[in-house]
Amino acid sequence: MARLLSVILNWRTPEMTLRAAEAALAALDGIGGALTIVDNDSGDGSYERLSAEVAARGWDKGAHPVRVLQSGHNGGFGAGNNFGIRAGLPGGERPDYVYVLNSDAFPARDAIRILLDHLERHPQTGFAGSHIHGEDGAPHQTAFRFPSVAGEFEAHLRLGLVSRWLAGSVVPLPVPVETTRVDWLAGASLMMRMDVLDRIGLFDERFFLYFEETDLCRRAALAGWPTDYLPASRVAHIGSVSTGMKTWSRIPGFWLDSRLHYFAKNHGRGYALAATAAAVLAGALWRARLMIQRKDRGDPPRYLRDMLNHHIRRGFRMIPAASRKGRS
Structure with a gap:
């Protein structure tokens, strides 16, 4: 048995x-x-x-x-x-x-x-x-693709045409x-x-x-x-x-730490920077649409600013944690 x-x-x-x-x-x-x-x-x-x-x-x-x-x-x-x-x-x-x-x-x-x-x-x-x-x-949505630069851009842009174009990179699966x-x-x-x-x-x-x-x-x-x-x-x-995720008023530092560590560990610091840049650029375009369409922002307050500031503080002096196939 x-x-x-x-x-x-x-x-x-x-x-x-x-x-x-x-x-x-x-x-x-x-x-x-x-x-x-x-x-x-x-x-x-x-x-x-x-x-x-x-x-x-x-x-x-x-x-x-x-x-x-x-x-x-x-x-x-x-x-x-x-x-x-x-x-x-x-x-x-x-x-x-x-x-x-x-x-x-x-x-x-x-x-x-x-x-x-x-x-x-x-x-x-x-x-x-x-x-x-x-x-x-x-x-509950619990099945996913691995995160990527394209996935970060798609998730933060929230535009149907782009989501269809990047369908193979959308992180949450049906x-x-x-x-x-x-x-x-x-x-x-x-x-x-x-x-x-x-x-x-x-x-x-x-x-x-x-x-x-x-x-x-x-x-x-x-x-x-x-x-x-x-x-x-x-x-x-x-x-x-x-x-307490459902009641977050700001994105917590440990979530930002984990996100950055995942990208840097598995893909390197340059890729981690590209992922953050893709998220911030797409998020900024989304917020520009909000000024016209008056949709719900969908993110905690200061989300993009916190992500960018976190990467500036931590990302550029961070040592990659392990090789892509390394043990934990």
């Missing part, structure tokens, strides 16, 4: 995390392995609350044992999940697969089994991810209705082959938040391990509970 390590990362959402763990345990019925909850140094009593509740519910002694670990440092999404992955299965066993689930995501009873069966049947596939939808059933190979998937519900992680490394911890899944899937793809999207594996997701 395949051994699966499931990891849920908590940061100041213990009740939500317990709800996600409960849904995961139901979906893990009959699958060998264990579930690890990592508290990412919440500092609000989350670790104590989670530990006590896991013991009170008997989850630590169940068929699919649950343990709660304290990372001791909030290094972000990738670092927290890496902490759980490195801990391995109870007793130090190596899992065959790793399943990462957001603390505000709730898999259907067959969602995890569908991912596992797919990877078992397709040994050349590296990662597999779920169809993510809101609690109202509305699908929500697939059948099993589909994609460049990368959001990490709300993502299963990974441990052999692949052993080869390419875990999440790059220099990404605090955002772009870490993009980078990991790209490294896997370059090593010959593609990613598949499985619409039959359904997971309800609230979204942005820990990050």
Whole structure:
């Protein structure tokens, strides 16, 4: 039987995390392995609350044992999940697969089994991810192409003619209705082959938040391990509970850091500069249209200015993090 390590990362959402763990345990019925909850140094009593509740519910002694670990440092999404992955299965066993689930995501009873069966049947596939939808059933856009200069221009210009012309570079993909190979998937519900992680490394911890899944899937793809999207594996997701993305009044520095690091690491500083220039130029043209058409701007205040200033401050003195095929 395949051994699966499931990891849920908590940061100041213990009740939500317990709800996600409960849904995961139901979906893990009959699958060998264990579930690890990592508290990412919440500092609000989350670790104590989670530990006590896991013991009170008997989850630590169940068929699919649950343990709660304290990372001791909030290094972000990738670092927290890496902490759980490195801990391995109870007793130090190596899992065959790793399943990462957001603390505000709730898999259907067959969602995890569908991912596992797919990877078992397709040994050349590296990662597999779920169809993510809101609690109202509305699908979330979680399947993407890799970012590029052309993709940055298209996304910020928002002009139908150009979008059709650059159709092969548009980053968000239409929500697939059948099993589909994609460049990368959001990490709300993502299963990974441990052999692949052993080869390419875990999440790059220099990404605090955002772009870490993009980078990991790209490294896997370059090593010959593609990613598949499985619409039959359904997971309800609230979204942005820990990050607060839906309420951002300004684009945060960690998002800009991650974006710049992704382009510089994978393509070099010159390409990163071109990507920022494309975004700023297209964004400026979009804003010029707004003066006539009175459309919603669609970006946080000072978005372009913040992006440009960030690149000036960080981009020109930044050392590329690794070669394109380098380990995290």
